[in-house]
Amino acid sequence: ANPKIIERLKSVGMLIAQRPLDHTYPHCWRCKNPTLFRATEQWFIELDQKGFRAKALEAIKRDVEWIPPWGEDRIYNMVAHRSEWVISRQRVWG
Numbered sequence: 001a002n003p004k005i006i007e008r009l010k011s012v013g014m015l016i017a018q019r020p021l022d023h024t025y026p027h028c029w030r031c032k033n034p035t036l037f038r039a040t041e042q043w044f045i046e047l048d049q050k051g052f053r054a055k056a057l058e059a060i061k062r063d064v065e066w067i068p069p070w071g072e073d074r075i076y077n078m079v080a081h082r083s084e085w086v087i088s089r090q091r092v093w094g
Contacts, residue, residue: 006018041059042088044088045087053079053080057076
């Protein structure tokens with residue numbers, strides 16, 4: 001476990017055992033820092049509800065200035081081929 005977690009477990013008398021263990025962690029492809037996963041509640045929208053997919057695809061083509069231009073095809077294909085879209089993203093865009 002993370003050293004801070006081990007210390008916390010020791011301080012509250014809940015550490016059962018401690019031993020070295022070699023394993024790999026996922027790392028951020030951008031900054032190379034270790035990636036920690038958190039289970040968090042997420043909100044999704046069904047893209048086929050009330051014509052949302054068609055409206056979104058139309059807006060992607062008509063209402064957005066894409067910089068860089070290849071971003072348009074990328075987001076268009078995401079919206080076109082997914083059944084749901086997460087609207088509570090944890091990662092920053094831009």
